[in-house]
Amino acid sequence: MKFHIKTYGCQMNERDSEEVAMLLARSGHAPASCEAEADAIVVNTCSVREKAEVKALGKIRMLLAAKREQPARIVGVMGCMAQRLGESLVRRLRGLDFVVGTQRLAAIPAILDAVRAGKGPIVDCGERRLESEASLTHRAGGHSALVNILLGCDRRCSYCVVPLVRGREWSRPACQVLEEVGALVRHGVRDITLLGQSVMSYGAKQSVWEGAPASPGGYREPFPRLLEAVNAIPGLKRLRFMSGHPSGCTEELVRAMAELPAVCEHLHLPVQSGSDRILKRMNRGYTLDDYREAVRRIRARIPAAAVTTDIIVGFPSETPAEFEETRRFMDEIGFDNAFIFKYAPREGTTAAEWKDDVSADEKMRRNKILLEEQNRRSLQINEKQVGCDCEVRVEGVSRRTAARWTGLTRTAKSVMFEPFAGIQEGDSIRVGIERAMPQTLYGSVRLPGR
Numbered sequence: 001m002k003f004h005i006k007t008y009g010c011q012m013n014e015r016d017s018e019e020v021a022m023l024l025a026r027s028g029h030a031p032a033s034c035e036a037e038a039d040a041i042v043v044n045t046c047s048v049r050e051k052a053e054v055k056a057l058g059k060i061r062m063l064l065a066a067k068r069e070q071p072a073r074i075v076g077v078m079g080c081m082a083q084r085l086g087e088s089l090v091r092r093l094r095g096l097d098f099v100v101g102t103q104r105l106a107a108i109p110a111i112l113d114a115v116r117a118g119k120g121p122i123v124d125c126g127e128r129r130l131e132s133e134a135s136l137t138h139r140a141g142g143h144s145a146l147v148n149i150l151l152g153c154d155r156r157c158s159y160c161v162v163p164l165v166r167g168r169e170w171s172r173p174a175c176q177v178l179e180e181v182g183a184l185v186r187h188g189v190r191d192i193t194l195l196g197q198s199v200m201s202y203g204a205k206q207s208v209w210e211g212a213p214a215s216p217g218g219y220r221e222p223f224p225r226l227l228e229a230v231n232a233i234p235g236l237k238r239l240r241f242m243s244g245h246p247s248g249c250t251e252e253l254v255r256a257m258a259e260l261p262a263v264c265e266h267l268h269l270p271v272q273s274g275s276d277r278i279l280k281r282m283n284r285g286y287t288l289d290d291y292r293e294a295v296r297r298i299r300a301r302i303p304a305a306a307v308t309t310d311i312i313v314g315f316p317s318e319t320p321a322e323f324e325e326t327r328r329f330m331d332e333i334g335f336d337n338a339f340i341f342k343y344a345p346r347e348g349t350t351a352a353e354w355k356d357d358v359s360a361d362e363k364m365r366r367n368k369i370l371l372e373e374q375n376r377r378s379l380q381i382n383e384k385q386v387g388c389d390c391e392v393r394v395e396g397v398s399r400r401t402a403a404r405w406t407g408l409t410r411t412a413k414s415v416m417f418e419p420f421a422g423i424q425e426g427d428s429i430r431v432g433i434e435r436a437m438p439q440t441l442y443g444s445v446r447l448p449g450r
């Protein structure tokens, strides 16, 4: 069959879609060149916000309506919304062929065959994780790759649906991760992002270093030790990780970020609010002073490190004064960039039981203020790059204009430049920065001898 996967949500969903695509290809199916050409369409869904679910449901309904013209076409759903809604999706969406939860991705090829054999609709949202040979489920030819190291989350942030849909925290054995990264680098990958909901908790609940020799650099904590081992893989140029939690920003992690050449100088550290009372209600597990200390630690060892964050505005009972605290805190820290979200209750979370008492207009007002202020801040920070040369990993032709290409600095800043003959995705080049915008730097490639 020809298949197509439509992906919504985070990098973890991107990685899951890639894994399913490779599993289907290894079962003899082929990726369709476009959705219209597909015999089977899988929608990979996100539940982090209601809006994400509404969007995916709209897409699925459209696909099911189109099925009237192509009754043999198979339409299935996977990901966080599938895990959250399970069986009810089949009842609500007539013609839907399968629903597969976040732990059962490896079952999709067999489920597709069963549906083709007339055994649909099929629902598989089991809690027990079905493993697949991770190192064989990456697309060939890329210069960068996403690698899961920690799945699920044991924290219980009061607004977050992730633990309900991604399950208990589970750290993959270090030897598995190293084998997967090793295979990727042997196949030309130079840029690795290690993924986990709360990635710094890697190995906190399981012994992931069973039988491994001691760390050459004397790292005792499982995550910094993993960074050290991945950094040592010959040929790897850049190593990133996503998403952090202030409680994991230890001295040892900061030492690893400062000492290990491949580890990039960027830390995404969601703070969510600038009010200690709201952080407590969010059950985030740290105070603003803890957060300040985490950032102080990183900047003391890596002054040029970029620090980015996530913020939720309009959390239940957030007062105008507490919103002002968030504004001041963002200014104090001086974030390179921030992703701002308006609070929305998620069914099944603790916060969903509380009155959503900040009005939609007020949430919008607070969101707009933080976005404008962050844009000003990002521009000021980016303007300091004008006149500097940056090392840039080439990503490809810009989506905005074919005349330009884009790339990424080690501090996760996007750079636009005019290409040169023979340029390739994955190349490491130097770009002289000439102009700055809040989200993008513009410059010219510094070719050798020029």
Ligand code: SF4
Pocket: 153, 154, 155, 156, 157, 160, 161, 162, 163, 197, 198, 245
């Ligand atoms: S750390 Fe908190 S916000 Fe992040 S995935 Fe876990 S529960 Fe959700």
